[in-house]
Amino acid sequence: MCIKMPLKTTLNYSPNFNFNKRASKNIKFIIFHYTGMKSEAAALNKLTDIQSEVSSHYLIKANGEIIKMLPDLYIAWHAGKSSWKSYKSLNQHSIGIEITNPGHEHGYKKFSKKQISSILKLSKFLIKRYNISSKNILGHSDISVLRKKDPGEKFPWEYLSKNKIGIWYKLNKQELVKNRELKTSKIQENIFFNNLFKIGYSKKYPKDKSKNKYLRELAKAFQRRFRQELVDGKIDQECLLISKDLIKEYN
Numbered sequence: 001m002c003i004k005m006p007l008k009t010t011l012n013y014s015p016n017f018n019f020n021k022r023a024s025k026n027i028k029f030i031i032f033h034y035t036g037m038k039s040e041a042a043a044l045n046k047l048t049d050i051q052s053e054v055s056s057h058y059l060i061k062a063n064g065e066i067i068k069m070l071p072d073l074y075i076a077w078h079a080g081k082s083s084w085k086s087y088k089s090l091n092q093h094s095i096g097i098e099i100t101n102p103g104h105e106h107g108y109k110k111f112s113k114k115q116i117s118s119i120l121k122l123s124k125f126l127i128k129r130y131n132i133s134s135k136n137i138l139g140h141s142d143i144s145v146l147r148k149k150d151p152g153e154k155f156p157w158e159y160l161s162k163n164k165i166g167i168w169y170k171l172n173k174q175e176l177v178k179n180r181e182l183k184t185s186k187i188q189e190n191i192f193f194n195n196l197f198k199i200g201y202s203k204k205y206p207k208d209k210s211k212n213k214y215l216r217e218l219a220k221a222f223q224r225r226f227r228q229e230l231v232d233g234k235i236d237q238e239c240l241l242i243s244k245d246l247i248k249e250y251n
Contacts, residue, residue: 007066007121007122007125008066009058009066009067009068010065010066010067010068011067011068012044012048012059012067012068012069013048013068013069013070014047014048014055014056014069014070014076015048015050015055016047016050016052016053016054016055016076016077017055017070017074017075017076017077018074018075019074020075021073021074022073022074022075022092023073024072024073024129024130026092026093027072027073027093027094027095027130027132028087028093028094028130028132028133028136029084029087029090029093029094029095029132029136029137029138030094030095030097030123030126030127030132030136030137030138031078031079031090031094031095031096031097031138031139031140031143032097032099032119032137032138032139032140032150032151032155033056033078033096033097033098033099033139033140033150033151034098034099034100034101034102034103034108034150034151034152034155035047035059035098035099035100035101035102035103036101036102036103036104036105036106036150037102037103037106038102038106040061040062040100043059043098043100044059044067047059047069047098048069053077054077054078055069055070055076055077055078055096056069056070056076056078056096056097056098057069057070057071057072057076057078057095057096057097058095058096058097058098058122059097059098059099059100060097060098060099060100060115060118060119060122061100061115062100062112062114062115063112063114064112064114064115064117064118065118066118066121066122072095072126072129072130075091075092076091076095076096077091078091078094078096078098078140079091079094079096079140079143079144080144080147081144081147082140082143082144083143083144083202083204084136084138084142084143084200084201084202085200090138090143095126095130097119097122097123099111099115099119099151100115101150101151101152103149103150103152104149104152108152108154109154110154111151111154111155111156116156116159119156119160119165120160120163120165123137123160123165124163124164124165127164127165134161134164134165134166134167135167135200135249135250137160137165137166137167138166139151139152139155139157139224139225141221141224141225142200142201142221142225143202145201145202145205145214145217145218145221146205146206146209146213146214146217149220149224152224153223153224153228153229153231154228155224157225157226157228167246167249167250168226168249169226169242169245169246169249170245170248170249171241171242171245176238176241176242177238179236179237179238179240179241180230180236180237180238181230181234181236181238182236182237182238183236183237184235184236184237184239184240188235188237188240189235191240191243191244192219192235192239192240192243193215193218195243195244195246195247196218196222196243198247198250198251199243199246199247199250200250201218201221201222216233217233219233219234219235219239220232220233222239222243223239226242226246227239227242
């Protein structure tokens with residue numbers, strides 16, 4: 001059935017959530033995910049299966065239909081172990097939006113025009129309702145660098161930013177691309193990573209992982225978001241310039 005609100009949604013509630021409600025002022029973030037499963041039906045089943053212990057507030061189907069899976073004031077289980085700036089466990093402070101897409105393991109593909117239209121509508125609705133800053137519109141890979149790749153390098157971050165959803169850099173792309181694959185020095189690499197930490201990416205990594213492994217995956221997470229044409233984990237001059245420009249946007 002459809003519920004009466006400015007945004008048309010279909011109810012299909014998940015049993016997976018924290019029973020205590022939060023105050024609306026505690027909602028600070030929107031986190032985008034892809035479902036990462038072979039079929040939409042399988043994804044929907046998982047999100048509504050009490051055994052899976054996974055949920056989100058919304059699911060955007062391939063045809064653009066928006067499924068409301070939990071009321072916004074309940075905490076969904078979508079982000080898992082996560083970090084951004086001083087925030088830990090982003091579930092407490094975020095709205096989780098899943099988007100149907102098989103993901104990197106099952107034939108990752110572009111998001112449909114209908115999905116992108118619904119992402120715009122839903123995001124604008126939530127941003128207005130909860131006064132969410134553009135700086136706090138994130139992907140799962142931004143907050144869980146080692147564990148997640150979603151929503152991935154085909155997610156339309158640049159397009160969304162033009163509609164005041166999320167942050168994008170202000171540099172000229174034609175000029176910027178000339179710096180692609182130009183090597184950086186060790187000092188410049190350190191500047192790049194310090195810029196990422198200032199933006200909000202976590203400095204900390206698990207003790208059972210090497211620092212080099214973490215930094216490489218961090219570079220890939222950054223590229224999936226801000227340099228989507230080439231995700232190789234290598235810090236070149238293009239990445240460095242983007243990181244420097246983003247500092248102005250995030251601070």
